[in-house]
Amino acid sequence: MGRIFFRGANLIDGAHAPKANATVVVEGERITAVGTNGNMPKPTVHDTVYDLGGKSLMPGMVMCHYHVAYDNVARMEDIDMRHPPTFLTLIAAKNAELLLRSGYTGAVGAGTMHNIDVTLKRAIDAGMIQGPRFLPCGRDLVTTGDSVDCHPQFWNLQMPGLARICDGPDDFRKAVREEIKNGVEIIKLYPTGGHGLFWPADVMTMSQAEIDAAAEAAHERGKKIRGHIISKKGILASLKAGVDVIDHGDMMDEECIDIMAKQGTFVTPSLYFPWMMVEEKRRTGKSGFGGVEEMEKGLEHSAHVIPLAQKAGVKFVVGDDFGIASLPHGAYAKELQAYVKGAGISALDVITWATKNGAELLGMGDELGTIEPGKIADLLVVDGNPAKNITVLEDRDNLDVVMKGGQFVTCQLTPAKVRLQRAA
Ligand SMILES: [Zn+2]
Numbered sequence: 001m002g003r004i005f006f007r008g009a010n011l012i013d014g015a016h017a018p019k020a021n022a023t024v025v026v027e028g029e030r031i032t033a034v035g036t037n038g039n040m041p042k043p044t045v046h047d048t049v050y051d052l053g054g055k056s057l058m059p060g061m062v063m064c065h066y067h068v069a070y071d072n073v074a075r076m077e078d079i080d081m082r083h084p085p086t087f088l089t090l091i092a093a094k095n096a097e098l099l100l101r102s103g104y105t106g107a108v109g110a111g112t113m114h115n116i117d118v119t120l121k122r123a124i125d126a127g128m129i130q131g132p133r134f135l136p137c138g139r140d141l142v143t144t145g146d147s148v149d150c151h152p153q154f155w156n157l158q159m160p161g162l163a164r165i166c167d168g169p170d171d172f173r174k175a176v177r178e179e180i181k182n183g184v185e186i187i188k189l190y191p192t193g194g195h196g197l198f199w200p201a202d203v204m205t206m207s208q209a210e211i212d213a214a215a216e217a218a219h220e221r222g223k224k225i226r227g228h229i230i231s232k233k234g235i236l237a238s239l240k241a242g243v244d245v246i247d248h249g250d251m252m253d254e255e256c257i258d259i260m261a262k263q264g265t266f267v268t269p270s271l272y273f274p275w276m277m278v279e280e281k282r283r284t285g286k287s288g289f290g291g292v293e294e295m296e297k298g299l300e301h302s303a304h305v306i307p308l309a310q311k312a313g314v315k316f317v318v319g320d321d322f323g324i325a326s327l328p329h330g331a332y333a334k335e336l337q338a339y340v341k342g343a344g345i346s347a348l349d350v351i352t353w354a355t356k357n358g359a360e361l362l363g364m365g366d367e368l369g370t371i372e373p374g375k376i377a378d379l380l381v382v383d384g385n386p387a388k389n390i391t392v393l394e395d396r397d398n399l400d401v402v403m404k405g406g407q408f409v410t411c412q413l414t415p416a417k418v419r420l421q422r423a424a
Pocket of ligand 1: 065320321
């Protein structure tokens with residue numbers, strides 16, 4: 001089988017400053033050559049060549065906080081009570097394909113119903129449906145009366161789909177082991193309230209002993225663990241337990257940053273929703289959302305603390321609660337501008353969060369996330385320069401190529417005519 005040549009690319013490799021007029025060669029599943037000099041291999045008549053004329057070539061992105069089976073939900077009950085599991089699985093399969101076509105070749109689950117993440121991963125890996133490489137999450141593991149344990153007692157639901165109620169370290173340990181038995185590779189906890197949930201941020205909805213037991217049980221079997229964690233107290237408790245991903249992390253400060261940087265903890269700041277709400281209020285003078293003043297304060301804190309954490313080497317990744325009514329599926333890359341415009345992070349750094357850091361969380365940092373010889377060819381060709389203007393990634397029409405594992409998911413380019421190279 002012939003090789004694929006991308007020539008004349010603005011190369012954004014996920015780790016370094018962009019390089020103009022670069023060539024990248026893909027052979028089978030992998031990238032075999034990357035360069036800007038004359039030593040690159042020359043295409044033969046068996047190869048396919050695409051001249052990009054300065055369009056950008058970058059690694060596929062990784063959505064690191066993903067609820068593939070949230071069907072644009074408006075209320076808590078919509079999450080687990082609107083659709084039967086079979087129908088919801090089909091909706092989720094459509095969302096997974098949409099995510100891939102939006103330029104995300106990887107996804108890390110952040111909580112799902114009926115083990116849908118695991119089912120999708122299996123179907124994607126078997127080639128039955130199209131979707132990203134998936135690190136599947138399972139049910140929310142929560143304590144009795146936690147924000148996610150929201151259905152009235154008299155409904156007698158037991159919440160078999162969305163959540164599993166655990167009280168005490170032994171319960172959490174057992175639940176983590178069951179999730180792993182079911183194929184889950186990243187566990188989701190709710191150590192604090194806040195960030196839109198019923199309990200406020202300063203309420204700890206798990207004890208230190210419960211967080212410790214859950215994290216230990218996950219790590220013993222080589223799996224990862226993440227948590228909805230807002231307050232400083234919650235962040236410090238979770239870092240002490242060695243939680244791998246801090247979701248939201250609104251109230252982190254320099255003490256937290258120090259530990260996160262040392263432990264290599266990943267953080268999904270999920271700034272898009274508050275940033276969008278505050279922007280709307282600044283633009284129109286009003287907001288359709290009640291808590292916008294509080295969001296404005298939170299955003300000011302984030303704008304101060306995220307650049308500090310970035311400088312300290314904290315590994316940020318991208319991802320947000322897409323799949324709720326105010327953040328519908330498909331608008332995924334709109335999140336990225338929030339870090340540029342709302343927190344002053346450079347577009348190039350945000351691209352590194354979305355590519356290199358995401359691949360590391362996926363557990364595939366050696367295989368994915370940057371454009372280097374030997375790595376798997378998960379690539380995007382972007383009509384525009386996202387390192388200068390991150391918003392070009394928002395429009396799927398600007399994605400001329402989405403490639404996963406050397407295979408085109410979409411390709412809107414026409415191959416160049418190649419002059420025949422004769423053997424010498
Ligand atoms: Zn979430």
